[in-house]
Amino acid sequence: MTKITYIEFNGAEHVIDVKPGLSVMEGAVKNNIPGIDADCGGACACATCHVYVQEPWLDKTGEKSAMEESMLDFAENVQDNSRLSCQIKVSGELEGLVVKMPESQH
């Protein structure tokens, strides 16, 4: 299991053990963490699982695909460390990962 900390926009922290192979989005949804909606269930079709990846993990989450980049371009409050959490696969390398949620996914 990989420990991931999800921090809501209001500062509430959730430390969750997520099974490697799942996405960071699935880790949140399956544990009912508020702030990640994931309307399309991980098809990279909706941009409602937007998170900010905290250092030092940004590089370890890999490159964004052109699809993800285009989707993120139109999400609200995008920053350099914005990712769609459905596109980040959980592995041992991400042990301790911290992601923050934006104010809204819609």
Added chain:
Amino acid sequence: MSDAGVIIIGAGHGGGTAAALLRQYGWQGPIRLIGEEPLAPYQRPPLSKAWLKGEADEEALILKPESFYAEAGIELMTGARVAAIEPAAKTVRLESSEAFAYDHLIIATGAKPRRLNIPGADLEGALTLRSAADAETLKAHLGPGKRIAVVGGGYIGLEVAASARYLGSEATVIEKEPRILARVACRTLSDFFTHYHQERGVVFEVSADVTAFEGAVGKVAGVRLGDGQLIPCDVVLVGVGAPPDDQLAVRAGLPCDGGIVVDLEARTADPAIFAIGDVTRRPMPHYGCMFRLESVANALEQARHAAGAITGRPAPAPEVTWNWSDQYDLKYQFAGLPVDIDEVLVRGDPAQAKFAVFHLKGGVIQAVEAVNAPAEFMGGRLLIGQRKPVDLARLADVSVSMKEVAA
């Protein structure tokens, strides 16, 4: 207020999400989630796409592990059928004759696939696709050397045809209209998907009536068309729409009009009863009309409406309706409703399998259909919500980015 709490009828994507959101939004009373299927709430979209192709397993389908419901104090009743809603008594009665009281009721019963009323409709191998069990049966009939006949060239039919080709089956799609996707997409999209599927080996029969399913020893072996032609096959998938499963509401006296009529809080005519998802007919604030949407995005938006109203949250801003379909390597995303259109504009090149069709009214984008064009989809969705006219020349010019068009 008694301590009866919330009952949700229908443990699909919408019902399951509403239960979870009630807890996220701070609802502390009882929640009872009643579903007919044996499974905890799961996602249906992958059943015709990734799951059918073998790229997603059951764990990926299930929204939340079964243990979540007990931990969150949600009474999940699977394999349970509701017999009646009694609004005056605020009671839900099960077929098992158990009865439960509610303070708030959410109806999330979804839709039931339409079946054809023709000879042979009950033959083994004449299938529809809605549930995980349906998908399991369908998958067992797909693979190299097997032939599927798909009745209905809508999203379900085309996704199944694409997945069937991926698995090595031969696939024929039979459509009664002159073009596929006639009810839900424009001609440019119909032509594009027709060619894309044909290049990958799918055969189309359009303007074709289905008169019978023919079988041998009780099992389907062919589809008979109105012109007498027989399409031989080992399995038939009927994808000709899914009417709302609104009978409980009708019998309870709730106003229905091709779906349970709700307002922007997902509330029915009875203030204690909400309805969400495919079973509803809802207001469309960007268009000034009522509409029955069939999409996960709509079910989740209405789950937020109902859970928010029950917990006293301010109503969220209206969302622009959208949906998607995956076929082969195509990502097809569409948003809005193409109503009162006076202009249709294509951006990009269908021959490159990367383009979008914008539907406009007085220069305002009403709807967008985008193939492998996520920026056009996202930018289009944003502009639909803003309701302000766009510069058509810039919108048509791919050298101007969608970000600039939307700025």
